[in-house]
Amino acid sequence: MVAAHVESAQDPGAALAAIRILGADTFAPVVLAGAPLHPEDAAAIALAFSALPPGRDVPLPPPAGPEGPWLMAWRDWGTVTLLTVLTGRGGARLTAPRPALPADAAPADDAAGWAEWSVRMGQLSTLALPGLDGPVHDAARRSPLALARGATRAVLRRDYPTAARIARWLAWLRSDGVRLPLDAGPLVEHIGLLAGGDRPALDTAISRRLIAL
Amino acid sequence: MLSQTVRPREITLDHHALTMAMAEPEAPFSDAPVYAPEAAGVLLLLALLSPREPKEPKDL
Known part of the structure; x- marks a missing residue:
């Protein structure tokens, strides 16, 4: 699917960058709908990483370091980890170091800072997929209330792309068997009705699949 | 084939x-x-200026 897109694209560099930005969501049809992973697609993802290899140094988590490279490192880790899980060690030999989480990785229920934290979790929503698990997922498991508050806040601000990203974590938690302070199903449907754009549509489609698991 | 159209490191x-x-x-x-508290006055004015309910014609 993505290999055909790279082959037919007028600017293959832009197509490879799109794969890199899509990240682990490239595998959503495989892990959520049981579609086979075509070797050419795996090769296209490896090509996207060869065009800009992940840095060997692990970026410092914010606020000690800048947020952008840290987010990119986490997303690259998710893509490479899921590619390795799906193709086995004999597949693409890519590596991406796993970054660290900030000290305030998961706010307590009565703690301040849930708004900023939930937005940051939304920026890592491509990790909310079956087959991936790590410190970010543990942080989500520890703070479902902060995620619920963050998703509600984003809906009230009418920032639906952010709401779709945070709601995806709620959908993932539900598929993981975590008890949630709100029903993720109607929330996802509400966001799906009001959100515009391709990326929120993808996040909503993935959330629907996660809820159906 | 992808490797024929896009070469690594190109x-x-x-x-x-x-x-x-x-x-x-x-x-x-x-x-x-x-x-917006000022909107309450506008809403009240619109309610007062709205036309009355139509009545049934008597000669039918």
Whole structure:
């Protein structure tokens, strides 16, 4: 699917960058709908990483370091980890170091800072997929209330792309068997009705699949 | 075949542009509806100026 897109694209560099930005969501049809992973697609993802290899140094988590490279490192880790899980060690030999989480990785229920934290979790929503698990997922498991508050806040601000990203974590938690302070199903449907754009549509489609698991 | 159309290391991606595209920050301004006390007067005026309910014609 993505290999055909790279082959037919007028600017293959832009197509490879799109794969890199899509990240682990490239595998959503495989892990959520049981579609086979075509070797050419795996090769296209490896090509996207060869065009800009992940840095060997692990970026410092914010606020000690800048947020952008840290987010990119986490997303690259998710893509490479899921590619390795799906193709086995004999597949693409890519590596991406796993970054660290900030000290305030998961706010307590009565703690301040849930708004900023939930937005940051939304920026890592491509990790909310079956087959991936790590410190970010543990942080989500520890703070479902902060995620619920963050998703509600984003809906009230009418920032639906952010709401779709945070709601995806709620959908993932539900598929993981975590008890949630709100029903993720109607929330996802509400966001799906009001959100515009391709990326929120993808996040909503993935959330629907996660809820159906 | 992908390897025939795009060769590894022929393409390089801009690290800064990719980092910016992946950041996906929240919207800087809220679009939430806000409380506007002056709107109460306008709503009351509209309610008073609204036409009356139509009545059934008597000669039918």
